[in-house]
Amino acid sequence: MSNKKSFNLTEKGEYDKALTWLNVFFALNPGLFLIRGMINFFRSSVPDTNQVDAAIKLIEAGKKNGLKRMRIKVSKKAGMKLKVNSILDGLGVSTKLKGKEEMIVKIEYK
Numbered sequence: 001m002s003n004k005k006s007f008n009l010t011e012k013g014e015y016d017k018a019l020t021w022l023n024v025f026f027a028l029n030p031g032l033f034l035i036r037g038m039i040n041f042f043r044s045s046v047p048d049t050n051q052v053d054a055a056i057k058l059i060e061a062g063k064k065n066g067l068k069r070m071r072i073k074v075s076k077k078a079g080m081k082l083k084v085n086s087i088l089d090g091l092g093v094s095t096k097l098k099g100k101e102e103m104i105v106k107i108e109y110k
Helices: 012-026 032-041 048-064 076-083
Strands: 004-008 069-075 092-098 102-108
Touching: 004 012, 004 048, 012 048, 048 069, 048 076, 048 102, 069 076, 076 092, 076 102
Parallel strands: 004 069
Antiparallel strands: 069 102, 092 102
16 A cells, blocks of 8 residues: 555545545444545535545544555635644644645645
């Protein structure tokens, strides 16, 4: 498995990519089924709060899986909410605006 992952949470089709990656953890942690349900429920529209919740779960799973880097594309509003979340404490985080409405969040696991 690669030590780098990239997810675009602004597009409904990209949720499938995130789900596939999270499936690795379902056998180890039954609570992750809730994440899958949340992602499936909001597939057709991707509100900012759901992007933040999904990004947090992906970041946590990346840490548990020993990733070195992760890249997540979210809406600008979701990216701002994510930047102030304590889940990012102790991680190397950089952000970059992509157009007017999207933000790229890069995580370096330490």
